[in-house]
Amino acid sequence: MTGCQQSDSGQQLASDNGETPGAVDGGGGGAAGADCAGDQTIAGAAGMIAEGRRTFRFDTFGDEAFWGGELGLHRAIAGRDNGGVGPGVSPNAALALGLKVDAAALPPELVDKIRNGEVDLDDPAVTIALLQLNAVVGVTGVFDDAGAMTGVGIQCALCHSTVDDSFAPGIGRRRDGWANRDLNVGAIVASAPDLSPFAELLGVDQETVRTVLKSWGPGKFDAELVLDGKAFRPDGKSAATLIPPAFGLAGVNLHTWTGWGGVSHWNAFVANLEMHGQGSFFDPRLDDASKFPIAARNRMGHIRRDEDEDLITPKLAALHVYQLALQAPTPPAGSFDPYAAERGDTLFEGKAKCSGCHVPPLYTEPGWNMHTAAEMGIDAFQARRSPDNRYRTSPLKGLFSHSKGGFFHDGRFATLLDVVKHYNRHFGLGLTQREMNDLVEYLKSL
Ligand code: HEC
Numbered sequence: 530m531t532g533c534q535q536s537d538s539g540q541q542l543a544s545d546n547g548e549t550p551g552a553v554d555g556g557g558g559g560a561a562g563a564d565c566a567g568d569q570t571i572a573g574a575a576g577m578i579a580e581g582r583r584t585f586r587f588d589t590f591g592d593e594a595f596w597g598g599e600l601g602l603h604r605a606i607a608g609r610d611n612g613g614v615g616p617g618v619s620p621n622a623a624l625a626l627g628l629k630v631d632a633a634a635l636p637p638e639l640v641d642k643i644r645n646g647e648v649d650l651d652d653p654a655v656t657i658a659l660l661q662l663n664a665v666v667g668v669t670g671v672f673d674d675a676g677a678m679t680g681v682g683i684q685c686a687l688c689h690s691t692v693d694d695s696f697a698p699g700i701g702r703r704r705d706g707w708a709n710r711d712l713n714v715g716a717i718v719a720s721a722p723d724l725s726p727f728a729e730l731l732g733v734d735q736e737t738v739r740t741v742l743k744s745w746g747p748g749k750f751d752a753e754l755v756l757d758g759k760a761f762r763p764d765g766k767s768a769a770t771l772i773p774p775a776f777g778l779a780g781v782n783l784h785t786w787t788g789w790g791g792v793s794h795w796n797a798f799v800a801n802l803e804m805h806g807q808g809s810f811f812d813p814r815l816d817d818a819s820k821f822p823i824a825a826r827n828r829m830g831h832i833r834r835d836e837d838e839d840l841i842t843p844k845l846a847a848l849h850v851y852q853l854a855l856q857a858p859t860p861p862a863g864s865f866d867p868y869a870a871e872r873g874d875t876l877f878e879g880k881a882k883c884s885g886c887h888v889p890p891l892y893t894e895p896g897w898n899m900h901t902a903a904e905m906g907i908d909a910f911q912a913r914r915s916p917d918n919r920y921r922t923s924p925l926k927g928l929f930s931h932s933k934g935g936f937f938h939d940g941r942f943a944t945l946l947d948v949v950k951h952y953n954r955h956f957g958l959g960l961t962q963r964e965m966n967d968l969v970e971y972l973k974s975l
């Protein structure tokens with residue numbers, strides 16, 4: 530960057546001299562051969578990625594006022610022996626609920642003690658200590674000066690991060706963007722002593738709220754429940770959907786299973802309406818009282834806070850950039866048969882017609898990536914809980930990282946072979962068993 534300095538002259542288009550491939554910014558600079566404004570753009574983007582990562586991992590957007598303040602979730606975590614209620618959540622219990630521990634946040638002495646079996650992983654006080662170290666992925670404890678836990682908040686990383694299990698199952702290095710399919714969000718929320726905010730919103734008693742939350746199971750969450758109050762599908766099964774990965778999204782137009790909007794729409798939606806952070810949100814589509822009775826009644830599409838009290842909006846730009854920067858992980862060597870995958874690739878773009886919708890290398894349509902339930906050969910229940918009544922073509926990169934819990938929005942297909950069999954039937958593709966297996970190996974290779 531030597532020789533780069535700010536210039537106020539407006540005639541540096543010549544600085545785009547072709548020596549810096551990919552440079553698109555013709556302004557600024559002027560030193561021999563240097564594309565200073567272009568460099569500043571890249572440095573600025575790197576700064577946004579770092580800031581967005583902090584937000585994704587650690588920002589609660591002030592939601593501790595809800596999870597701690599209103600629901601008292603921290604009291605259930607602490608347990609009665611530590612000033613809370615109930616048995617408390619020990620580290621082993623937390624891991625069983627799918628919570629993950631960031632090994633990088635553990636001091637070396639503690640790591641040694643855990644290795645030597647000197648830490649009681651059945652003691653909720655140890656969970657409190659882990660929260661004090663900021664070591665529980667996606668969960669932040671609030672502590673007073675005396676070290677007592679007075680609240681708890683959640684982050685994006687709670688649902689959209691796992692760890693690599695390098696230390697022990699559930700304990701390791703962070704993997705931002707991976708869907709946490711072990712996480713039992715419903716069971717965690719159900720343990721809160723006071724569920725009256727949900728009971729009042731949904732117009733039911735707290736026991737009903739608890740029953741609904743417990744019906745979700747691991748890896749699932751129902752983002753639409755607080756909008757339409759629908760807890761179960763017509764067939765009686767839970768209305769919750771799988772937690773999707775939050776990587777590999779750059780270039781993809783609409784997001785979420787049912788294409789609610791772009792990343793920045795959904796981030797504002799989730800931070801305000803689901804995490805209960807303190808910000809502003811506008812979406813008049815939620816005024817549709819026949820589709821979203823609860824959202825319409827509570828004017829959820831019209832949340833506005835003054836600029837100096839808005840803890841979400843100022844963070845959306847960097848968070849957006851970070852989301853787009855998260856790339857899908859590469860499948861581990863040996864996790865698929867490369868020869869079969871190559872044959873599967875040919876089928877994907879040929880006889881099986883998959884690339885008609887899953888257009889490589891995005892694996893979704895460039896453009897309006899939405900399809901009706903009838904096109905997909907599945908029921909319309911979840912599609913109808915969204916503004917466009919459709920399902921979004923899922924980007925397929927990194928499928929291997931979220932095979933737990935099944936595929937499609939509600940995990941209705943337990944395996945990739947089940948997905949392919951469904952397409953084979955629905956589209957009348959006439960694929961042989963071997964061809965279907967080849968397609969599966971290809972999907973595992975993405
Ligand atoms: C309680 C769990 C939970 C938390 C916390 C959460 N999400 Fe999500 N996220 C979900 C679920 C479930 C969906 C799918 C929703 C749907 O389709 O209705 C989703 C969808 C998404 C998508 C769309 C992915 C795709 O396939 O297109 C993005 C992006 C995303 N979340 C980012 C975030 C960010 C950023 C945050 C923090 C501001 C966040 N999420 C917080 C559970 C969560």
Ligand code: HEC
Pocket residue numbers: 786877881882883884885886887899900904905907920921922923925928935936937938939945948949952953968972
């Ligand atoms: C008409 C467009 C269309 C075609 C053709 C199509 N898909 Fe899909 N695909 C979708 C949509 C839409 C979804 C999301 C369905 C849902 O969430 O319920 C999806 C979901 C998937 C998923 C699940 C992703 C996840 O995260 O759970 C896989 C795997 C998949 N498709 C593979 C294929 C294969 C293989 C083919 C070819 C045999 C194919 N698709 C053909 C539109 C299509």
